Amino acid sequence: MLDINKKLKQKYEALGENPETYLKGLLHAKPITYWDYVETDTLLSLQKPRTHFKDETIFIMYHQVTELMLKMMRHELEQISEEEFPTETFLITKINRLNRYTTMLITSFDIMKDGMDHDDYNEFRTTLTPASGFQSAQFRYIELYCTRLENLVNDEGQDRLSTKPSVEEYFEHIYWKDAGLNRETGAKTLTLQQFEEKYLDSLIALAKKLQGYTLEDKFLKLKNPSAQLTEKLKEFDHLYNVEWPLVHLRTADYYLNVKGENKTATGGSEWKKYLHPKHQQRKFFPTLWTEDEKMNWGIPEQ
Numbered sequence: 001m002l003d004i005n006k007k008l009k010q011k012y013e014a015l016g017e018n019p020e021t022y023l024k025g026l027l028h029a030k031p032i033t034y035w036d037y038v039e040t041d042t043l044l045s046l047q048k049p050r051t052h053f054k055d056e057t058i059f060i061m062y063h064q065v066t067e068l069m070l071k072m073m074r075h076e077l078e079q080i081s082e083e084e085f086p087t088e089t090f091l092i093t094k095i096n097r098l099n100r101y102t103t104m105l106i107t108s109f110d111i112m113k114d115g116m117d118h119d120d121y122n123e124f125r126t127t128l129t130p131a132s133g134f135q136s137a138q139f140r141y142i143e144l145y146c147t148r149l150e151n152l153v154n155d156e157g158q159d160r161l162s163t164k165p166s167v168e169e170y171f172e173h174i175y176w177k178d179a180g181l182n183r184e185t186g187a188k189t190l191t192l193q194q195f196e197e198k199y200l201d202s203l204i205a206l207a208k209k210l211q212g213y214t215l216e217d218k219f220l221k222l223k224n225p226s227a228q229l230t231e232k233l234k235e236f237d238h239l240y241n242v243e244w245p246l247v248h249l250r251t252a253d254y255y256l257n258v259k260g261e262n263k264t265a266t267g268g269s270e271w272k273k274y275l276h277p278k279h280q281q282r283k284f285f286p287t288l289w290t291e292d293e294k295m296n297w298g299i300p301e302q
Contacts, residue, residue, distance in 0.1 A: 008022075008023065046064060047060045047061055047064075048060070049124075050124070050127045050128070051123070051124040051127055053117075053120045053121075053123060053124040054120075055115070055116040055117050055120050055121060055124075056120075056124045058111065058115050058116055059112075059116060059121070059124075062108075062111050062112060062115070063133070065108070066105060066136075067136065067138060069101050069104060069105055070136070070138040070139060070142060071138060072097075072101050073098055073101050073102070073142055074138060074141055074142060074145065076094045076097050076098055076101075077094075077098070077142060077145035077146065077215060078145065079094065080094055080145070080215050080218060081145055081210060081213045081214065081215075081218075082213075083218070086218055088222070088225065088226055088228075088229050091218065091219070091229060092228065092229055092232055095229075095232040095233060095235075095236055096232065098236050098240075099232065099235055099236050099239060102236065102239040102240050102244060103239060105244060106239065106243050106244055106247050109247045109248070109251060112251045113250075113251045113254050118254070118255065121255055122255060125255075130189065130190045130191040130194070131191070132191050133248075134176070134179050134180070134191060134192075134195070135191065135194065135195045137195075137198075137199045137202075137203070140176070140199070140203055141203070141206060142240075143282070143284075144203065144206050144207050144210055144214070145210060145214060145215060146214060146215045146216065146240075146284040147214055147215070147216045147283075147284040147285070148214055148216055148217065149167065149170040149171075149174075149207055150170070151216070151282070151283055151284065151286055152170070152174050152175055152176075152282060153170060153173050153174055153175060154175045154178075154279070154280065154281040154282075155281060157173035157174070157175060158173075160173050161173055167204055167207050167208050167211075168204060170207075171200065171203065171204055171207070175280050175281065175282060176280075177192065178274060178279075179191075179192070179274045180192030180193075180195075215233075215284070216284060216285055219233060219285065220287070230288060233284075233285050233288060234285065234288050234289070236284070237283060237284045237285050237288070237289075240284070241277060241280070241282045241283060241284065241297075242277045242297065242298050245275055245276065245277050245280060245298070246276075246277065246298065248275050249275040249276055252275060276298060277297050277298025278296075278297055278298040278299055280298075281297060283297065
């Protein structure tokens with residue numbers, strides 16, 4: 001007990017504060033509760049459906065769970081970017097977590113397909129226009145933490161780039177713009193306009209900050225990386241950039257095309273094309289894949 005008192009005194013004196021003031025304050029502080037610590041009541045009050053369809057609440061909650069999972073991934077990636085000389089043990093630990101979180105996202109996506117009534121969803125989803133999962137900024141932040149900007153431009157975009165593109169130019173040709181930009185006319189969907197107005201500046205700022213500090217950069221700086229680390233990175237790349245988009249694509253097909261109706265997505269994108277990995281061509285660690293593997297990205301083996 002004396003040792004604790006001594007440490008507390010040293011802690012507050014180091015801050016230039018009076019230890020007695022803080023210790024007296026503890027006499028009146030209420031014990032922490034689970035519901036206050038986790039903010040349970042606030043969390044459970046964040047579902048605000050726009051229609052009377054009961055499964056809309058499921059739709060909202062699942063997307064909120066997804067955003068929390070993505071935040072957990074960002075939390076790990078931020079630590080990797082801040083670690084100047086990460087060890088292999090450190091990287092493997094973090095990548096194992098990223099793989100675990102991504103697997104949870106993939107395996108839980110059945111909630112989107114089997115957890116809602118098909119016809120009810122196709123009714124209430126029209127009230128969500130022009131909102132779209134495309135507008136998840138955390139998804140874009142994760143991409144920037146994982147890989148260099150050049151890997152977020154597909155083959156068609158690469159042909160449009162200048163010899164030495166700036167960060168801003170990369171964003172003009174980044175793969176996800178194809179979901180809401182007509183390259184011939186320059187017309188943008190409202191979904192894309194809203195997203196860029198809110199997040200583009202912060203995305204560009206983060207990309208500049210992360211130059212040389214992405215997960216890919218950290219890996220490329222390692223001398224003789226182990227086969228274990230390489231395989232973990234490839235697993236993450238495949239989970240996040242192939243399996244995860246394909247789950248989205250299959251679920252979109254179930255709701256938008258199961259009866260051959262080919263309905264429009266709420267964000268207005270050509271979802272059949274945009275969602276498929278072979279069109280996105282997003283690879284976080286392209287140096288780890290063979291040319292054949294990259295050519296057949298997202299295409300099942302025969």
